[in-house]
Amino acid sequence: MSPAIGEAAPAFDLPDTDGGRHSVGGDGARQDAAATVVVCTCNHCPYALAWHERLLDVARDYADRGVRMLAINPNDAERYPRDSFDAMRERVRADGGWPVPYLRDEDQSVARAYEAKTTPDVFVVAPDGAIAYRGAPDADHGEPDLRAAWLRAALDDVLAGRPVERAETKPVGCSVKWRA
Amino acid sequence: MTQPRVELLFWDGCPSHPQALADLRAAMADAGLDPDTVLVREVDTDQRADRERFIGSPTVRIDGEDVEPPGDDEPVGLTCRVYHRRDGRVSPVPDPAVLREALETAMTRSTP
Numbered sequence: 001m002s003p004a005i006g007e008a009a010p011a012f013d014l015p016d017t018d019g020g021r022h023s024v025g026g027d028g029a030r031q032d033a034a035a036t037v038v039v040c041t042c043n044h045c046p047y048a049l050a051w052h053e054r055l056l057d058v059a060r061d062y063a064d065r066g067v068r069m070l071a072i073n074p075n076d077a078e079r080y081p082r083d084s085f086d087a088m089r090e091r092v093r094a095d096g097g098w099p100v101p102y103l104r105d106e107d108q109s110v111a112r113a114y115e116a117k118t119t120p121d122v123f124v125v126a127p128d129g130a131i132a133y134r135g136a137p138d139a140d141h142g143e144p145d146l147r148a149a150w151l152r153a154a155l156d157d158v159l160a161g162r163p164v165e166r167a168e169t170k171p172v173g174c175s176v177k178w179r180a
Numbered sequence: 181m182t183q184p185r186v187e188l189l190f191w192d193g194c195p196s197h198p199q200a201l202a203d204l205r206a207a208m209a210d211a212g213l214d215p216d217t218v219l220v221r222e223v224d225t226d227q228r229a230d231r232e233r234f235i236g237s238p239t240v241r242i243d244g245e246d247v248e249p250p251g252d253d254e255p256v257g258l259t260c261r262v263y264h265r266r267d268g269r270v271s272p273v274p275d276p277a278v279l280r281e282a283l284e285t286a287m288t289r290s291t292p
Contacts, residue, residue: 046272
């Protein structure tokens with residue numbers, strides 16, 4: 001079962017494209033960050049690409065408030081070579097670096113634990129380790145002016161210590177490419 | 181004038197085809213063509229993708245020509261296609277202006 005809003009975010013520890021590792025604590029563990037945004041994303045999906053800059057802007061705008069963002073690519077790279085770890089590294093390099101680490105979920109265990117549906121699929125983990133938001137960044141991938149408003153509102157609520165008013169929206173994007 | 185053959189190929193793992201179909205039908209209506217004549221075909225296996233030279237969903241072909249012809253090295257497969265709007269935005273569907281222009285070109289070609 002997918003973790004529900006208010007339940008503990010599944011723990012993970014994954015490698016990034018720069019040789020680092022990043023983790024989320026899981027079961028009852030407090031997070032170091034004021035909030036952690038976990039974004040299931042990929043290289044080849046037009047929805048993920050359309051929302052990409054908006055999500056990076058959120059990471060930049062909330063970094064000094066203690067929010068960290070982790071982008072995770074879980075797609076099967078055998079059938080979708082554009083989502084291989086090498087292709088991920090090349091994308092970050094070609095972009096001149098990202099303000100968020102880009103993590104590889106090679107065995108797809110993290111995407112399965114979160115029951116990620118699409119790329120993108122966005123989760124906000126509160127400081128107590130509970131999932132506070134899950135869904136799309138905003139209402140329309142085609143409207144950059146929306147600025148990932150749903151995600152920003154969820155972060156504002158978490159940072160203010162309030163329950164997230166709109167805690168769940170429908171994720172929209174390409175299906176996660178599961179291994180056969 | 182001969183009505184061009186308008187096809188929409190889609191893969192159900194990508195949610196963009198209803199929008200693409202709506203845009204295509206609107207463009208056909210604007211061009212004076214019957215929107216109900218669009219041929220909608222699902223590509224649901226790798227084998228079918230190979231056979232159709234299907235590089236992703238949605239793919240729109242008019243008289244057999246892709247409205248945004250892919251590069252020769254574009255791999256076939258069950259995936260979502262990345263398009264770009266005229267203003268540079270990434271989009272999961274072709275720009276409606278591209279659809280209209282492709283239809284106009286096909287209609288001009290078929291006019292004796």
